[in-house]
Amino acid sequence: MGKPQPSLFESTENVMHKPLAERMRPVCLQDLVGQAHLVSKESAFLRWIEQGGTGNVLLYGPPGCGKTSLAQLMAHQLHRNLIAVNAVLSNLGELRECLRQAEQSQGNSLLFIDEIHRFNRSQQDALLPFCETGRVQLIGATTRHPAFYLIPPLLSRSYLFELKALESQDIIKVLKNALKDSKNGLGALNIEAEEEAITYVANATQGDLRRALNLLEYLCLGLPIGSCLQSSWVQKELKQWKNAYNARESDHYDCISAFIKSVRGSDPDAALYWLARMLKGGEDPLYVARRLMILASEDVGLADSRGLNLASSAYLACEKIGMPECAIPLSHVTLFLTLAPKSNSAYMAWNAACDFVANGHLQAVPDYLRAKALNTSEPYLYSHDFEANVSGQKYWNEDQQFYHPKPVGAEQNFLPLYTYRRQLKEK
DSSP states (O other), X not given: OOSBOOOTTOOOSOOTTSOHHHHTOOSSGGGOTTOHHHHSTTOHHHHHHHTTOOSEEEEEXXXXXXXXXXXXXXXXXXXXXXXXXXXXXXXXXXXXXXXXHHHHTTTSEEEEEETGGGSOHHHHHHHHHHHHHTSSEEEEEESSOHHHHSOHHHHHTEEEEEOOXXXXXXXXXXXXXXHHOSSSSSGGGOOEEOHHHHHHHHHHTTTOHHHHHHHHHHHHHTSOTTOEEOHHHHHHHHTTOOOOOOTTSHHHHHHHHHHHHHHHTTOHHHHHHXXXXXXXXXXXXXXXXXXXHHHIIIIIGGGOTHHHHHHHHHHHHHHHHOTTTTHHHHHHHHHHHHHSOOOOHHHHHHHHHHHHHHTTOOOOOOGGGSTTOXXXXXXXXXXXXSGGGOOOOOSSSOOXXXXXXXXXXXXXXXXXXXXHHHHHHHO
């Protein structure tokens, strides 16, 4: 570990023992598919590489989107060796040795750390002195959101570039090339493929090009030379594949975020899609139910207060019956909250009150409002003795308005009485 890895572009006598995804790596930046925002002629990233590419880089994106390939291409473009470390296998001693080697190369090496989010805080701290002074140029790759997994000092010393999950058409293009490529691909097998079969493989791997290529290789090696890859056979072979979803990592955060925003945005089909992605991927239904309870008050709120009761009932149903049946009440409450009128007035009022207190506006409770009022010159006025239950007595010493009603859904029914009571209080 720590020794410079062979260049991606070195010729070898035998490459066919490597997985197809490894053999089909791009050989220049322009061959990297699906990342036009980084490698197009107009991109700032490409201009930065052409100007020498100094500084530390963090590459962030889902599996199989091209992070390792991009790191290798950067080293090639900058004419530097790539010292590769996998954070899953490395320890602090080995990391220090790699840092020493990279430093001794006097700028002729890049230290590439794959899965950098697997490093603990001590290992990440060890990178800081080298990264800050430029003694070592770092390229880190991670499938996890850097803000959740990397320490702030490392983030502040690095440029962050996000790679996107590949679209199906990008994956289809690479798969077709792999079928025809006789040198590095599967061309020697002389296999034709139905368009629908290639599309099915691309869609089944959900933006992961590495997974798609290795799956194509598995399927083609299971066929006689010169045969046809048929869509019906591919679907039969892949019917047991599970939804690609990691309930403990970034999918957990990203999918629930997309789900909540779809409900908030009143898109029932998108909301149901993200709900299905999570539950079919093994997400805890109680977690989804808890988020629906929050959403019912935060985004629907007073516009339809039935939403909170329904969300609470869905949580109870998840506790009582479990999966897969509890998906039905979760779907029920998801559609109700998606279709309901929206008001965030309760949420905004709470935030405003919290900010007011946090900014130091503290006051004593008026004597006539205390649980045991002593020697008060002003008695407490019982609200039910006055018109519209408004006595005009002050309940605090400020004149701030936190709650601003919205004229939507059921909340609009509160507005006339709310306005009338404020007028009475002012009198």
